[in-house]
Amino acid sequence: xxxxxxxxxxxxxxxxxxxxxxxxxxxxxxxxxxxxxxxxxxxxxxxxxxxxxxxxxxxxxxxxxxxxxxxxxxxxxxxxxxxxxxxxxxxxxxxxxxxxxxxxxxxxxxxxxxxxxxxxxxxxxxxxxxxxxxxxxxxxxxxxxxxxxxxxxxxxxxxxxxxxxxxxxxxxxxxxxxxxxxxxxxxxxxxxxxxxxxxxxxxxxxxxxxxxxxxxxxxxxxxxxxxxxxxxxxxxxxxxxxxxxxxxxxxxxxxxxxxxxxxxxxxxxxxxxxxxxx
Amino acid sequence: xxxxxxxxxxxxxxxxxxxxxxxxxxxxxxxxxxxxxxxxxxxxxxxxxxxxxxxxxxxxxxxxxxxxxxxxxxxxxxxxxxxxxxxxxxxxxxxxxxxxxxx
Numbered sequence: 001x002x003x004x005x006x007x008x009x010x011x012x013x014x015x016x017x018x019x020x021x022x023x024x025x026x027x028x029x030x031x032x033x034x035x036x037x038x039x040x041x042x043x044x045x046x047x048x049x050x051x052x053x054x055x056x057x058x059x060x061x062x063x064x065x066x067x068x069x070x071x072x073x074x075x076x077x078x079x080x081x082x083x084x085x086x087x088x089x090x091x092x093x094x095x096x097x098x099x100x101x102x103x104x105x106x107x108x109x110x111x112x113x114x115x116x117x118x119x120x121x122x123x124x125x126x127x128x129x130x131x132x133x134x135x136x137x138x139x140x141x142x143x144x145x146x147x148x149x150x151x152x153x154x155x156x157x158x159x160x161x162x163x164x165x166x167x168x169x170x171x172x173x174x175x176x177x178x179x180x181x182x183x184x185x186x187x188x189x190x191x192x193x194x195x196x197x198x199x200x201x202x203x204x205x206x207x208x209x210x211x212x213x214x215x216x217x218x219x220x221x222x223x224x225x226x227x228x229x230x231x232x233x234x235x236x237x238x239x240x241x242x243x244x245x246x247x248x249x250x251x252x253x254x255x256x257x258x259x260x261x262x263x264x265x266x267x268x269x270x271x272x273x274x275x276x277x278x
Numbered sequence: 279x280x281x282x283x284x285x286x287x288x289x290x291x292x293x294x295x296x297x298x299x300x301x302x303x304x305x306x307x308x309x310x311x312x313x314x315x316x317x318x319x320x321x322x323x324x325x326x327x328x329x330x331x332x333x334x335x336x337x338x339x340x341x342x343x344x345x346x347x348x349x350x351x352x353x354x355x356x357x358x359x360x361x362x363x364x365x366x367x368x369x370x371x372x373x374x375x376x377x378x379x380x381x
Contacts, residue, residue, distance in 0.1 A: 050367050064282060071286070073293075076321065076325065087338070091281045099292040101321055102297075106296045106317075112301065181378070183370070186345075186353075190350060192329040193353050213323030213326040237323050
């Protein structure tokens with residue numbers, strides 16, 4: 001059972017059901033890979049309904065909301081963009097905030113490229129589904145065949161379901177009239193909190209970054225144009241990294257460095273040790 | 279074409295470019311410890327900021343404590359109890375609507 005999604009984070013390796021005992025070759029039966037992939041695709045895909053609702057709440061048209069799910073197809077960036085636009089941000093500031101959240105997909109792509117070994121002509125098509133969930137499923141597979149199968153089945157099922165439920169959510173909220181009467185305007189921040197939660201459990205660097213980021217953003221609200229406070233929150237990252245490395249130099253005996261705590265979730269490689277255990 | 283569509287298309291192009299970049303560049307180019315650590319923490323700062331701004335933001339320059347804060351607090355409890363994703367959102371929405379109906 002997958003929980004607390006993974007629109008922004010790869011699931012902990014334990015959320016992918018364990019493989020059937022692998023044959024001596026290390027290959028995994030296709031059926032097991034497909035089952036895992038569809039499990040993730042369906043469970044996360046239905047969250048598209050929350051995005052559809054949020055799109056309507058942010059006064060986007062049904063077409064605009066659906067275009068975001070079809071073309072952007074990375075949940076956190078989609079929610080960030082519509083939230084910023086709804087708050088009256090300048091389009092450029094809104095786009096930059098959304099793109100910063102999309103940077104982690106480039107890092108998934110790096111890891112996936114090594115494992116998928118895709119022909120050059122397939123890459124532009126495969127790229128659209130380089131996201132948290134596909135990386136999480138594909139990178140824990142033991143061989144190239146199952147890595148490719150996991151990547152494509154997860155990507156295709158998630159893409160179809162995410163877009164179908166986005167449309168359903170947008171149409172449904174549109175029919176309701178004023179969405180804030182039903183509390184639907186809080187869906188956006190609740191999504192961000194749900195995406196953030198697994199990261200806060202990872203360590204002190206994550207918690208410090210989150211706290212400092214939130215404080216900086218709120219403090220900036222009265223002072224700068226809408227959409228800029230979220231970018232100012234990024235200043236929390238170098239501050240936490242600098243303080244962390246200084247503390248490491250000071251305390252050479254510290255058991256766990258902020259640096260290692262920081263280098264985790266956007267880094268799908270942490271899923272890799274799992275396959276050694278299979 | 280209005281600015282909302284421009285923002286949508288700009289985000290789409292940028293996000294797609296980032297995905298394709300990862301699949302296409304030689305590994306060593308982006309894969310440095312500093313870059314990686316920044317990439318790992320940046321979403322944390324952004325998500326926390328977005329949560330705070332969309333809970334307390336009012337208009338362009340205002341901050342306010344209203345029913346959304348109650349909804350988000352309820353979502354926080356749901357998250358803490360490790361409720362599934364959609365449950366967290368439903369709880370937040372329901373509590374916000376309830377507080378508005380009562381208040």
